[in-house]
Amino acid sequence: MKSYQFKFWHYGLLLTLAVGSLAAYNLEVADKSLFITGEMSHGHHQIELDCMSCHTDGFAGEEAMQQSCLNCHAEELELADDSHPRKKFLDPRNAQLLETLDARQCISCHTEHKPEITREMGVSLAGDFCFHCHSDIAQERNSHKEFGFETCASSGCHNYHDNGTLYEDFLIAHEGQPDLLEDAHLPARTAMQMWLQEHPHKQPLQPEQADLDLKSGSSADIRAAWAQSAHARSTVNCSHCHTDNKQQFSSLDVVEQCASCHSEQRESFIQGKHGMRLSSKLSHGLVERTGAMSPLQARIPMQADASGELNCISCHDAHSVNVHYAAVEACLGCHSDEHSLAYRDSPHFSTWENNPENGVSCASCHLPREPRDGQIMVNHNQNHNLRPNEKMLPVCLNCHGAEFALAALADKKLITQNFKHKPAEKHRTFDLIRDRIARMSNSKNQKTKSQ
Amino acid sequence: MRIAACFVAGLALLTGCEKNQGIAPERMADAIFAVIEADRANYTNQVVNRLQNEEKVLEADEHWQDKKLLPLPAQMMRMGAERVAEKNSGFNYALLSLWPVNKQNKPRTELEKNGLQYVIDNPGKNFYGREKLGGTEYFTAVYADVGVSPACISCHNDHVDSPRNDFELGQTMGGVVIRIPL
Incomplete structure (x- = not known):
């Protein structure tokens, strides 16, 4: 038998085939992790294995990538009345500015897979970066001549996208408020109140009226928890959720089931980091492959024993659907960063202990009650008012004056201490606003005199 | 005689080709401006001036969404310009001024500066020119934007950021710049 003589290039060919096969397997069959060119930002790391959600087919170009960004973020930008929308930069007169910074594309400012330059x-x-287009701002606003361009968007004065509460007229209207308002209170939730008004004769369901007979030993506890719940009060029986006697639910099942009555809550939940993997805008089958988000995968500190997937019943117990538990205990059951751990020593917690309905819980600030279509609804996107945190101002303004609240939101040490004290310094914005009010007043007086 | 016939035939052919190219950019720009100007005058007079200054039931304000008021006429026009740009309609327009309240609306190109000055110096006349922006050549027309209602005059004269506060009714306050890529 003739022995085959391997030559050097044969080994090279075999190695190339082996590497190529491994890469092809990873790309087409496995999780594509070999093709991740760098760690993703905190906003997208949960979906880093869903390459197609952003890159579409990989060769589609910038426009397709832009469309991918808008696919998930367009609604939020619209709601925020984006200060720098793409449409503003489509006029050819901006051509020279766009050569420096193409503000028509999200990825001009938000490049992924670049952890070394991502802030x-x-x-x-x-x-x-504001310098590129606003280098002459000091000519327009003399008051700004001493400010560095690195402070425009980092001092609680301006945001690139959302300036809903950071514009002059808004701040002027809220100037001079006391630190703590006399009528400090959170807006009351309206869902149950409205239901009771619409169904004045409906009586709460009793434990014996539960229409699903559980054989397990915990059935009595479950029945008792349900009978005390808002569901039993609003005549939502077991079979409303356990359709066809279903007992086992995936995270996706839970969210879909809850959404059959709470669709608005589902929509906001999947826009935040808790629920984003459950979004239907991501590639089909992603959540089946990766599971829903879990505290184990979080990048911020979590309790050592925090585990499981995040869905509606992670925070709202499935049977008691307890909103008070969901507002504090559920959060602190997972989150163990300094801000979270300091909550129980804060004045906010004291108000919560004294009055769980109107005190300040984690949810009061992070899942705020907001007016929508004549109702007060809880926004379940806990990231919405943290991007950046000045967006939380409307929540603070329920109880605090704007100057106090803005100073607190700009005080990083105070945030870590969960607002245990008053802010150390006042916010410079309001000094500028007072100067501005004086200028406007002088301008009016001069015009009156000249008439 | 043959040379003259060839010359006439060539001229006729070129004229025909020109006709086949469609409407001339100047005529197209004039027509676009007529629509913009009519809508702008109607909104300013029939909506803002009537509701805000005459009937005093609803004001126009820069932050009209938050305050649930009317958009300012200039904002209304810019919303239209942005919508046209988003639809990639084959032209762009902008409302600019040598004395803008918002400094982003001051002229940025040499042609814009020249055009705005021209329509101020030559009332009743339009300015036409060509310029290259971002590698594309544009036909650019500038039309005078005249203060047609007391609402325009009082808002600009009273605004703390307005670089000029002596505008009068019927005076050119800025210009509408229309661009058509060639």
């Missing part, structure tokens, strides 16, 4: 909000530009 807060997933911004991958240097902090003084």
Whole structure:
């Protein structure tokens, strides 16, 4: 038998085939992890294995990538009345500015897979990026001549996208408020109240009226928890959720089942980091492959024993659907960062202990009660008002004056201490606002005199 | 005689080709401006001035969404310009001024500066030119934007950021710049 003589290039060919096969297997069959070119930002790391959600077919170009961004973020930008929308930059007169910074594309400022240059909000530009278009701001606003361009968007004065509460007229209207308002209170939730008004004769369901007979030993506890719940009060029986006697639910099943009555809550939940993997805008089958988000995969500190997937019943117990538990205990059951751990020593917690309905819980700030279509609804996207945190101002304004609240939101040490004290310093914005009010008043007086 | 016939035939052919190219950019720009100007005057007079200054039932305000008021006429026009740009309609337009309240609306190109000055210096006349922006050549027309209602005059004269506060009714306050890529 003739022995085959391997030559050097044969080994090279075999190695190439082996590497190629491994890469092809990873790309087409396995999780594509070999093709991740760098760690993703905190906003997208949960979906880093869903390449197609952003890159579409990989060769579609910038426009397709832009469309991918808008696929998930367009609604939020619309709600925020984006200060720098793409449409503003489509006029050819901006051509020279766009050569420096193409503001028509999200990825001009938010480049992914570049952890070494990625800062807060997933911004991958240097902090003084406002300079590119607003270099002459000191000519327009003399008061700004001493400010560095790196401070425009990092001092609680301006945001690139959302300036809903950071514009002059808003701040002027809220100037001079006391630190703590006399009528400090959170808006009351309206869902149950409205239901009771619409169904004045419906009586709460009793434990014996439960229409699903569980054989397990915990059935009595479950029945008792349900009978005390808002579901039993609003005549939602077991079979409303356990359709066809279903007992086992995946995270996706839970969210879909709850959404049959609570669709608005589902929509906001899947826009935040808790629920984003459950979004139907991601590639089909992703959540089946990766599971829903879990505290084990979080990048911020979590309790050592925090586990399981995040869905509606992770925070709201499935049977008691307890909103008070969901507002504090559920959060602190997972989160163990300094801000979370300091909550129980804060004045906010004291108000919660004294009055769980109107005190300040984790949810009061992070899952705020907001007006929508004549109702007060809980926004279940806990990231919405943290991008950046000045967006939380409307929540603070329920109880605090704007100057106090803005100073608190700009005080990073105070945030870590969960607002245990008053803010150390006042916010400079309101000094500028007072100067501005004086200028406007002088301008009016001069015009009156000249008439 | 043959040379003259060839010359006439060539001229006729070129004229025909020109006709086949469609409407001339100047005529197209004039027509676009007529629509913009009519809508703008109607909104300013029939909506803002009537509701805000005459009937005093609803004001126009820069932050009209938050305050549940009317958009300012200039904002209304810019919303239209942005919508046209988003639809990639084959032209763009902008409302600019040498004395803008918002400094982002001051002229940015040499042609814009020249055009705005021209329509101020030559009332009743339009300015036409060509310029290259971002590698594309544009036909650019500038039309005078005249203060047609007391609402325009009082808002600009009273605004703390307005660089000029002596505008009068019927005066050119800025210009509408229309661009058509060639």
